[in-house]
Amino acid sequence: MLLSLSLALAEPHDQMLTNAAGAPLHWATMPIRYTIDPTNTAGLAEAGVVAAIVEAAATWTSVEGAHAEYRFVGTERDAVGGYDDHNVVFFDDSWEVSPDLLAITSTWSTEDGEILDFDMAVNTADHAWALDGDAEVEDLQNTLTHEFGHALGFGHDPADIAATMFASAHPGELAKRDLTESDEAVAIFAYSVEFPETELDASESPSCSTTSRGPGWALFALVAPLLRRRRSELA
């Protein structure tokens, strides 16, 4: 029975990210509040930056049948990221890692995989960005829609090249601003609203309005220890 259920959920299941402890990443509470530091040296208007990022996040919030809710709570200055119970998207003009990297999403979690904090850093030291689909450079909204999927715990879609969560895109691409059915299937798998709200004690997260998890997630949580053991055996 366990095998047949896993087979049925193989595709979205395979797209869940894991942390270094081997646990699948997931949010246990909603909404996911985040801020934006729109300060940038890429020549992007700050109002346009905020609009693009908010739209990128909202793309996931709007998935019917899922309850992955991003909530923009304001702008800030001099954001730097780190584990501070504070989710922020910011531009980094003093990029210290490899210059070929365009952006990095860092996710803090418990060993069990519950996401506590995320940060997205966009490399403006080495790369140009645009808000209007300039064919020569990266489109901020297109890129960050993908990144917001990662921040929900989703990995790459290996099959659907049109998917927002496919692992490749090209400069100026706008298509991945919009989700495909496979993107939405993963969101529904992990964050369906239909799952009974009995998994969490609301008193543990007083600032959160919802504690929903999906039925797919419940099954995944069931088989996750088996998966980790399987990985360990393979290693």
Add this chain to the structure above:
Amino acid sequence: MIFLLALAHATLVARGLDPEALAALSTHTAYGDVIAVRTERTERSIFTVATVQSLNAPGTVDVRLQGGCHEGICLTVAGSPTVREGERIFVFLRGDQPTSFAQGFFVVEGNEARRDVRGLDFREGGPPAAVFPLATLLKLAR
């Protein structure tokens, strides 16, 4: 195999880099056996530190990988490679970190060196080759 979890994470990469391109972006390389792995917590990050017993130079080299679990908290840094004690690795380094995250980090098995780039997002041409002859990398060692 359907039970294997995706190990992909969320870093964007400008383009796929071959070994020559990695060498051009790197300050030096490390080649050897991982004899110890530990984690370190800094003010804003967690690092997994692999101590490498060099096979082509005297002594050991510490390679710092962004991410890991430390005292109950885990940091998953998008596209950063993972390492296990006992592995033989070849790494292109900028300072003490792999160049271009997982692109510059190879696990050596026999005469082959393999990198796991599934966690990286590629622009301009898609994922690069994952496997190279070890000899190709050793020619670029420094």
